[in-house]
Amino acid sequence: MHLSHGASTTLHHLRRRYPFLRQFTVTTSILTLLWIYVLYWGERSIFTSGIEACAWDKWEQWPREAAPHHLILVADPQLVDPHTYPGRPWPLSSLTEIYTDMYMARNFRLINKDLDPDSIVFLGDLLDGGREWATDRARPLKQSQVSKLEAMGVIGGGRPTWKRDAGGISEGSETGGSGDTIDKASQKQDLKDFVYGENGRWSKWDQRQWATDFARFGRIFFDSDQLYPQSERRAFPAYEVPSDPVSVLNGADNVTWQEYAVAGGKSRRIITSLPGNHDVGFGMGVQMAVKDRHHLHFGEGNRIDIIGNHTFISLDTPSLSAVSQFMPGGGETPNDKSLELKHIWKPPMHFLENLRRPTGKAVADALHEYYPDDHPRPGHLHTVLDPSDVSNPPATVSAVDLKAQLPVILLTHVPLYRDPDTDCGRLHERGHAISVSAGYQYQNVVTRSLSNTIANRVSAAGELIHVFSGDDHDYCDVTHRYNLGQTNTAAHDGGKSTSVLRSVKEITVKSFSWAMGVRRPGFLLVSLWNPVDAAGATVGTPLPTIQTHLCLLPDQLATFINYAILVGFSLMALLVRGIYMGVRAKDVAEEDEAAETPPRLVLPRFPSKANGAADGFSTPIRESKSRQRTSSVSTSMNHTSNSNSSLGVQRNYTARTRSVSPANGLYTPSGQNSLDGYNSPGGERTHALLIEKAGYYPQVRWTDPADDSDDEKSVGGDGIGEEDSQAKWKKKPRTPGKAWKVLKAFLAGVLLVGVPVGFFYGWLLKNG
Structure with missing residues (x-):
């Protein structure tokens, strides 16, 4: 009881000292707490719980002694830019860009923090409009650089030509010519010129826009705080690598970049080189300037990596599709058109045709880590080799090393062909299949x-067991059946090959961004475990060496919808609160004023009536005007003298300003105006003792009437009622209406809830 009273008193004191606290009610407090809970759930809890649900130990099924390699596949982040939503107005487009970046950065940081993968591989479409932004022209080379490139055979000298004959497309040795002969070097300058797509729709954007998007991508995926959220793991520069003249020719700065090492834990490998159609274009739409820019910043698109005792082959299928793509009129690319586009598809095709030896070299280097005696490190030959000639490997690479093979996994941005309406499985979000169609810069x-x-070409590097792709933005799980030419152990020595019908599983990975048409973005977890012997064969019972798991990310659009619903509910609740406070309930400020203001003692200002009540109490005479009260009082004090009316008024004023009791403290006059006389003119005692009048005076009033005005206002004026006549023309304060009270209470409630909630939401966004 005392505690409740003390709390109530403290609250009243606080409300009186800080008037804005009077607006805090149960409704505003509940709404504020509700918003804090919902915002923390929408910006923290669902992200953390979603990543924790994909923990490796919750779905892996390896033997207890297994030590698998953990790989994360990320597809189609496609950073939002002016190309993504061209018709969206400025504020909405900027907010979309900001929120998609925060969404991906938050998820990527949690992946590295909670799942701690060993490797991360991107499957293309890193930027959305990378193919549309113009490139800077290459700066002129110095004479020393030109001489070095000529000595390497890159420019000048005997330039090769490409010609088409009955046997297909082949390489010649003469320059110039006519007919179908195409001078490759003469086309080089034209191929480096950037051509705007869509009739110059994006011509006002250039290399600066691409550089801005690349910097955003680096902040989200390359920053050390993103890759290594743990404080004990930090990246530091290990050594510097100078730029080569070929990179300078393609527009690179003639500076150095740094390779990084990691202290405090294992190094996390990240591969972003695989290009997508939004990065470089597709097929005949690929521009060499754009392609070179992507390779310069993200790496070569055609590459071989040994990850978790598996051979990962990344293939630039957007460029390779220039040799065969769907044509608008039907069919595939004709031979003459393929001849014109050979500068686009030749590099990836050359990579495919020569996979066997570089793959064997990469496998041998990986096996050297486990069996250094069986796979010694090859030394450097003291001879001059052509770096572009891969047909004659160094003699130190033995035939035994080339025989070693690991399971092969193909990485491609564009999915492989399947029959129309092939079911993608129950995890496909939109429809049930990937449509077989093509359009501007996509297929x-x-x-x-x-x-x-x-x-068939990839199978030459080893047994093709899996394919991972992107581009579709949705999850798709299909199985292909190929008639693969399985090469025997002596194939590189001219042995024969046999046809083998084999099933290959392909998984199309979901987009990592919530702005790419899917409500639930995601990524793929890949667990690799393949213990091998010195020859690269799997040790122990043959088991599937790869396991996958789809991890879904939060539905950001549903979160925004929940926020919008809560906004509508909050506004309705605050409106009801405003109506109640403005119409039905007393004002909180008035209640606090009444509770804190003590009652004032007001003494009687009027004499009692002659015929008072029998119980000794009488009702004082109250007039509405000051002038009437003054005249009535003066009349009651002097019934016989009319000449001293002004004196009566003055005595009334004097009596009110004096002490309540007379000077003698014993007697009070009853019939005359003078208080200094004791007897009447007749010599008789006419005054009565004060005790004899007990009970005839009115009780002390403990309230201050609001409608009584001060009697002094009418004292001292020549004309009675002068103050009243002036008061009639005074402008009285206007009492606010009910609608204004409701609006004021509603706006106050919105501020009380919105300000703390807004600060909390801003803190959540700023801190991840």
Whole structure:
């Protein structure tokens, strides 16, 4: 009881000292707490719980002694830029860019923090409009650089030519010529010129826009705080590598960059080189200037990596599709058109045709880590080799090393061909299949003929067990059946190959961004465990060496919808609160004023009536005007003298300003105006003792009437009622209406809830 009273008193004191606290009510407090809970759930809890649900130990099924390699596959981040939503107005487009970046950065940081993967590989479409932004022209080379490039055979001298004959496209040795002969070097300057797409729609953007998007990508995925959120793990520069003249020719700065090492834990490998159609274009739309820019900043698109005792082959299918893609009128690219586009598809095709030896070299280097005696490190030959000639490997690479093979996994941005309406499985969000279609700078799948070529060529590097792709933004799980030419152990010595029908599983990974048309973005977790012997064969019972798991990310659009619903509910609740406070309930400030203001003692200002009540109490005479009260009082004090009316008024004023009791403290006059006389003119005692009048005076009033005005206002004026006549023309304060009270209470409630909630939401966004 005392505690409740003390709390109530303290609250009243606080409200009186800080008037804005009077607006805090149960409704505003509940709404504020509700908003804090919902915002923390929408900006923290669902992200953390979603990543924790994908923990490796919750779905892996390896033996207890297994030590698998953990890989994360990320597809189609496609950073939002002016190309993504061209018709969206400025504020909304900027907010979309900001929120998509924060969404991906938050998830990527939690992946590295909670899942702690060993490697991260991107499957293309890193930027959304990378193919549309103009490139800077290459700066002129110095004479020393030109001489060095001429000595390497890159420019000048005997330049090779490409010609088409009955046997297909082949390389010649003469320059110039006519007919179908195409001078490759003479085209080089033209190929480096950037051509705007969509009739110059994006011509006002240039290399600066691309550089801005690349910097955003670095902040989200390359920053050390993103890759290594743990404080004990930090990246530091290990050594510097100078730029080569070829990179300078393609527009690179003639400076150095740094390779980084990691202290405090294992180094996390991240590969972002695989290009997508939004990065470099597709097929005949690929521009060499754009392609070179992407390779310069993200790495070569065609590469071989040994990850978790598996051979990962990354293939630039957007460029390779220039040799065979769907044409608008139907069919695939004709031969003459393929000849013109050979500068686009030749590098990836050359990579496919020569996979066997570089793959064997990479496998041998990986096996050297486990069996250094069986796979010694090859030394450097003291001879001059052409770096572009891969047909004659160094003699130190033995035939035994080339025999070693690991399971092969193909990485491609564009999915391989499948029949129309092929079911993608229950995890496909939109429809049930990937549509086989094409359009401006895109094609949903690789053509059938090119898919067969890719599968057969990749199988030469080892057994193709899995394919991972992107581009579709949705999850798709299909199984292909290919008639693969399985090469025997002596194939590199001229042995024969046999046809083998093999099933290959392909998974199309979901987009990592919530702005790419899917409500639930995601990424793929890949667990690799393949213990091998010195020859690269799997040790122990043959098991599937790869396991995958789809991890779904929060539905950001649903979160925004929940926020919008809560906004509507809050506004309705605050409106009801405003109506109640403005119409039905007393004002909180008035209640606090009444509770804190003590009652004032007001003494009687009027004499009692002659015929008072029998119980000794009488009602004082109250007039509405000061002038009437003054005249009535003066009349009651002097019934016989009319000449001293002004004196009566003055005595009334004097009596009110004096002490309540007379000077003698014993007697009070009853019939005359003078208080200094004791007897009447007749000599008789006419005054009564004060005790004899007990009970005839009114009780002391403990309230201050609001409608009584001070009697002094009418004292001292020549004309009675002068103050009253002036008061009639005074402007009285206007009492606010009910609608204004309701609006004021509603706005106050919005501020009381919105300000703390806004600060909390801003803190959540700023801190991840």
